[in-house]
Amino acid sequence: xxxxxxxxxxxxxxxxxRRQEILEAARAVFSARGYEGATLDEVAREAEFAKGTLYxxxxxxxxxxxxxxxxxxxxxxxRVKEVLAGESExxxxxxAVIRVLLEFFESRSDFFRAAMALRDTGQREEVExxxxxxxxxxxELGDIIGARLADGIRDGxxxxxxxxxxxxxxxxxxxxxxxxxxxxxxxxxxxxxxxxLCDIYLDGVRILRPDVPEEE
Amino acid sequence: xxxxxxxxxxxxxxxxxRRQEILEAARAVFSARGYEGATLDEVAREAEFAKGTLYxxxxxxxxxxxxxxxxxxxxxxxRVKEVLAGESExxxxxxAVIRVLLEFFESRSDFFRAAMALRDTGQREEVExxxxxxxxxxxELGDIIGARLADGIRDGxxxxxxxxxxxxxxxxxxxxxxxxxxxxxxxxxxxxxxxxLCDIYLDGVRILRPDVPEEE
Amino acid sequence: xxxxxxxxxxxxxxxxxRRQEILEAARAVFSARGYEGATLDEVAREAEFAKGTLYxxxxxxxxxxxxxxxxxxxxxxxRVKEVLAGESExxxxxxAVIRVLLEFFESRSDFFRAAMALRDTGQREEVExxxxxxxxxxxELGDIIGARLADGIRDGxxxxxxxxxxxxxxxxxxxxxxxxxxxxxxxxxxxxxxxxLCDIYLDGVRILRPDVPEEE
Amino acid sequence: xxxxxxxxxxxxxxxxxRRQEILEAARAVFSARGYEGATLDEVAREAEFAKGTLYxxxxxxxxxxxxxxxxxxxxxxxRVKEVLAGESExxxxxxAVIRVLLEFFESRSDFFRAAMALRDTGQREEVExxxxxxxxxxxELGDIIGARLADGIRDGxxxxxxxxxxxxxxxxxxxxxxxxxxxxxxxxxxxxxxxxLCDIYLDGVRILRPDVPEEE
DNA sequence: CATGAATGAGACTTCATTCAT
DNA sequence: CATGAATGAAGTCTCATTCAT
Numbered sequence: 001x002x003x004x005x006x007x008x009x010x011x012x013x014x015x016x017x018r019r020q021e022i023l024e025a026a027r028a029v030f031s032a033r034g035y036e037g038a039t040l041d042e043v044a045r046e047a048e049f050a051k052g053t054l055y056x057x058x059x060x061x062x063x064x065x066x067x068x069x070x071x072x073x074x075x076x077x078x079r080v081k082e083v084l085a086g087e088s089e090x091x092x093x094x095x096a097v098i099r100v101l102l103e104f105f106e107s108r109s110d111f112f113r114a115a116m117a118l119r120d121t122g123q124r125e126e127v128e129x130x131x132x133x134x135x136x137x138x139x140e141l142g143d144i145i146g147a148r149l150a151d152g153i154r155d156g157x158x159x160x161x162x163x164x165x166x167x168x169x170x171x172x173x174x175x176x177x178x179x180x181x182x183x184x185x186x187x188x189x190x191x192x193x194x195x196x197l198c199d200i201y202l203d204g205v206r207i208l209r210p211d212v213p214e215e216e
Numbered sequence: 217x218x219x220x221x222x223x224x225x226x227x228x229x230x231x232x233x234r235r236q237e238i239l240e241a242a243r244a245v246f247s248a249r250g251y252e253g254a255t256l257d258e259v260a261r262e263a264e265f266a267k268g269t270l271y272x273x274x275x276x277x278x279x280x281x282x283x284x285x286x287x288x289x290x291x292x293x294x295r296v297k298e299v300l301a302g303e304s305e306x307x308x309x310x311x312a313v314i315r316v317l318l319e320f321f322e323s324r325s326d327f328f329r330a331a332m333a334l335r336d337t338g339q340r341e342e343v344e345x346x347x348x349x350x351x352x353x354x355x356e357l358g359d360i361i362g363a364r365l366a367d368g369i370r371d372g373x374x375x376x377x378x379x380x381x382x383x384x385x386x387x388x389x390x391x392x393x394x395x396x397x398x399x400x401x402x403x404x405x406x407x408x409x410x411x412x413l414c415d416i417y418l419d420g421v422r423i424l425r426p427d428v429p430e431e432e
Numbered sequence: 433x434x435x436x437x438x439x440x441x442x443x444x445x446x447x448x449x450r451r452q453e454i455l456e457a458a459r460a461v462f463s464a465r466g467y468e469g470a471t472l473d474e475v476a477r478e479a480e481f482a483k484g485t486l487y488x489x490x491x492x493x494x495x496x497x498x499x500x501x502x503x504x505x506x507x508x509x510x511r512v513k514e515v516l517a518g519e520s521e522x523x524x525x526x527x528a529v530i531r532v533l534l535e536f537f538e539s540r541s542d543f544f545r546a547a548m549a550l551r552d553t554g555q556r557e558e559v560e561x562x563x564x565x566x567x568x569x570x571x572e573l574g575d576i577i578g579a580r581l582a583d584g585i586r587d588g589x590x591x592x593x594x595x596x597x598x599x600x601x602x603x604x605x606x607x608x609x610x611x612x613x614x615x616x617x618x619x620x621x622x623x624x625x626x627x628x629l630c631d632i633y634l635d636g637v638r639i640l641r642p643d644v645p646e647e648e
Numbered sequence: 649x650x651x652x653x654x655x656x657x658x659x660x661x662x663x664x665x666r667r668q669e670i671l672e673a674a675r676a677v678f679s680a681r682g683y684e685g686a687t688l689d690e691v692a693r694e695a696e697f698a699k700g701t702l703y704x705x706x707x708x709x710x711x712x713x714x715x716x717x718x719x720x721x722x723x724x725x726x727r728v729k730e731v732l733a734g735e736s737e738x739x740x741x742x743x744a745v746i747r748v749l750l751e752f753f754e755s756r757s758d759f760f761r762a763a764m765a766l767r768d769t770g771q772r773e774e775v776e777x778x779x780x781x782x783x784x785x786x787x788e789l790g791d792i793i794g795a796r797l798a799d800g801i802r803d804g805x806x807x808x809x810x811x812x813x814x815x816x817x818x819x820x821x822x823x824x825x826x827x828x829x830x831x832x833x834x835x836x837x838x839x840x841x842x843x844x845l846c847d848i849y850l851d852g853v854r855i856l857r858p859d860v861p862e863e864e
Numbered sequence: 865c866a867t868g869a870a871t872g873a874g875a876c877t878t879c880a881t882t883c884a885t
Numbered sequence: 886c887a888t889g890a891a892t893g894a895a896g897t898c899t900c901a902t903t904c905a906t
Contacts, residue, residue: 015865033340036252037340037343039899039900039901040900040901040902041900041901044868049866049867050866050867050868051867051868051901051902052865052866052867052868052869052902052903052904053865053866053867053868055901055902055903056865056866060901060902061900061901061902091422094421117333117334118333126901127253149421156423157422157423158421158422158423159415159416159421159422159423161412161416161421166421168392168396169389169392169393169416169421172388172389172392172393172396173385173388173389173392176384176385176388176389176392177385177388180384180388196377199375200375200377200385200420201420201421202420202421202422203419203420203422204416204417204418204419204420205310205365205374205375205377205382205385205417205418206307206373206374206375206418206419207372207373207374207375227888227889227890230890231890234890255874255875255876256875256876256877257874257875257876265891265892266891266892266893267876267877267892267893268877268878268879268891268892268893268894269890269891269892271876271877271878272889272890272891276876276877277875277876277877447886465772468684469772469775471878471879471880472879472880472881473879473880476889481887481888482887482888482889483880483881483888483889484881484882484883484887484888484889484890485886485887485888485889487880487881487882488886488887492880492881493879493880493881523854526853549765549766550765558880559685581853588855589854589855590853590854590855591847591848591853591854591855593844593848593853598853600824600828601821601824601825601848601853604820604821604824604825604828605817605820605821605824608816608817608820608821608824609817609820612816612820628809631807632807632809632817632852633852633853634852634853634854635851635852635854636848636849636850636851636852637797637806637807637809637814637817637849637850638739638805638806638807638850638851639804639805639806639807659867659868659869662869663869666869687895687896687897688896688897688898689895689896689897697870697871698870698871698872699871699872699897699898700870700871700872700873700898700899700900701869701870701871703897703898703899704868704869704870708897708898709896709897709898
């Protein structure tokens with residue numbers, strides 16, 4: 001995106017800039033009100049553009065939200081890729097991913113909340129596009145994580161479940177943790193939350209008792 | 217509810233019956249369209265009542281949905297209580313709970329999807345009541361599970377994390393699993409899903425290697 | 433009405449009784465909410481009848497209100513007639529009428545407020561009948577008072593304006609006084625209000641010169 | 649309003665213009681149907697705007713009516729102030745006020761009818777704001793007239809009743825006269841109506857004794 | 865392009881009236 | 886007759902989208 005800027009005319013560059021401003025405003029409003037609750041009036045006000053102007057950048061409310069989803073997920077996905085590129089050991093890789101995801105989800109928790117709500121809620125036709133987009137981006141992210149888990153499985157570090165599934169499970173656990181108000185303890189720092197999630201995701205809730213025979 | 221039927225007049229009993237019919241229709245529509253996407257027109261059509269009739273049973277769209285949430289969650293909660301009452305061993309208890317939850321969430325997955333979406337999405341005033349209701353019922357359920365986990369923690373079966381938190385984590389994992397399209401394998405039976413979730417929730421994704429020293 | 437009771441069957445007598453009960457309830461509700469604001473639901477609840485029952489006594493909401501108007505105005509008119517029958521002297525007659533009207537209007541001020549509002553407000557078709565009724569009853573009352581004023585005019589006690597007009601003016605002044613919150617002084621007793629209105633209606637607001645002896 | 653026009657942008661000026669158009673249409677519809685009987689559909693049709701457009705100028709039906717009340721009453725109040733400013737003699741002042749009020753009330757009689765009906769009728773919550781507005785504006789007008797009457801009382805021209813009360817009485821008499829269909833005679837000109845009302849308000853309906861010289 | 869006024873379909877809600885029991 | 890559940894027309898209000906300037 002930025003990389004392409006050099007090839008753009010000034011006009012085109014400014015257009016991209018305004019597009020980003022609108023997306024930024026949209027994020028604020030959608031985060032605060034949810035997709036259905038948000039109005040383009042408010043987005044326009046926040047972006048300091050006229051309502052009509054939004055329509056020369058995005059086709060519709062749904063399109064705007066979808067674009068936003070793309071952008072935000074691309075950020076996370078990018079970071080996850082970076083982290084995974086810098087850590088080849090599977091278990092440490094998982095830990096790093098959980099930490100990064102948690103960071104992102106927490107910093108944008110209201111937005112992800114709104115986006116994930118649309119992923120799952122069967123809605124009217126207009127919203128179908130967004131669902132598809134959210135799903136696509138979540139799948140993408142899940143697959144990237146899953147790919148690494150697959151490596152770990154092959155190496156004998158992780159149980160032999162479907163790697164994709166394990167990826168989504170990880171995503172789900174982290175998202176759930178950051179989005180729900182119910183957290184471990186009260187004022188826990190983000191890091192300790194991450195540690196705990198890592199611990200449970202990796203070793204479960206049961207206490208290991210090498211001397212105790214597996215029940216049943 | 218049923219227990220009270222005897223004390224009701226025929227009129228009152230019929231009223232309760234029709235109320236249930238409306239709730240049933242509402243579940244279908246809300247499940248298919250989500251809260252915002254659903255219209256009372258469609259609920260009325262589905263229930264084969266005039267729109268106005270709905271209003272003699274429920275005060276508003278939000279009220280109708282909230283009532284539905286209460287009813288559905290009460291069903292699950294009831295079953296979970298039963299299951300826990302019949303199983304005092306903590307680990308087996310957790311397994312049973314996961315199985316029951318999965319059953320319920322899967323059989324009503326679209327509805328729980330719609331309900332859970334409202335739990336977290338900050339929205340307009342009208343929806344606030346529903347959010348509160350969903351949160352209340354989810355908390356109730358989470359607490360019941362958490363209470364049993366607390367026992368397990370005390371007995372040294374589970375790690376010493378906040379029991380409430382572990383309860384919600386369990387709830388989140390199961391809900392996430394049943395709600396998302398992405399599952400382990402493809403046509404796996406429901407049972408295998410439950411087994412897998414149990415396995416991971418209890419022992420994590422990492423393979424136990426007693427002979428291998430903990431890394432890092 | 434009561435006079436006719438003897439000729440009625442028990443059934444018919446009871447019917448009349450229930451009709452009166454409904455009218456009584458209707459008065460309470462219409463007084464509190466105004467014609468448009470009142471609902472038949474509330475009237476039925478107040479009357480302790482089912483809503484449908486109202487329709488076997490009155491054709492419609494408008495019809496019920498019209499009947500109520502008739503009844504209430506007939507009471508005032510009756511009393512005014514009595515008073516006038518007992519007082520042949522014009523000035524004293526006017527005084528007595530003002531006193532009676534004030535009594536009635538104050539005791540039923542909310543109702544007369546609601547009724548008079550309909551007299552003047554052009555509304556949708558449905559209400560037209562009520563307007564006509566209110567107008568008819570007000571006219572009737574105005575004419576009765578006007579007739580006595582006409583006598584006074586003929587006798588040289590009152591100015592030679594249209595007697596009907598003077599009658600309505602009197603009615604208007606009293607109604608206005610009893611219906612508006614704005615009154616002379618604060619906790620004035622009803623009587624002093626009547627005296628004042630009499631004084632002004634008869635002699636105006638202007639002070640008679642001190643060298644001129646007060647007539648009567 | 650007009651005075652500020654210069655400072656407004658063209659856009660703002662046009663907006664004000666359209667606002668006035670809507671108010672004009674609203675006056676026509678509310679006058680013909682009364683507040684409750686009027687529908688925004690009809691106002692929109694009359695104003696030749698879409699229904700939704702009304703809502704970018706006024707928050708609600710009640711808000712639109714309240715704005716209308718403010719505007720109309722401000723016109724009368726303005727004129728009354730002017731007239732009083734140009735006439736310091738109390739009795740002549742009263743005469744001038746009656747004439748001006750009559751003029752206004754007659755030219756907009758249907759509207760004032762609708763407005764005054766709301767002043768007194770206890771109704772549902774939504775209307776409360778309008779009631780308050782009407783009351784405020786009527787009180788304002790009554791007080792202005794009352795203030796002048798107070799001067800007259802102090803100077804010994806008027807009887808020593810509460811000046812506020814006398815102001816409202818005057819208002820009531822004139823409004824009543826212009827609003828009711830029942831008037832003095834039939835086709836009497838407006839002026840003679842005013843003269844008559846002046847005569848009666850000042851000196852009442854009773855004939856002054858022949859041996860008593862007419863004052864002034 | 866930017867603007868924001870205008871649009872109008874569509875949603876929720878109310879309530880007088882009807883009618884089967 | 887009494888009942889009150891059911892009806893559905895009608896009203897208010899919202900807001901995504903369009904379009905003339």
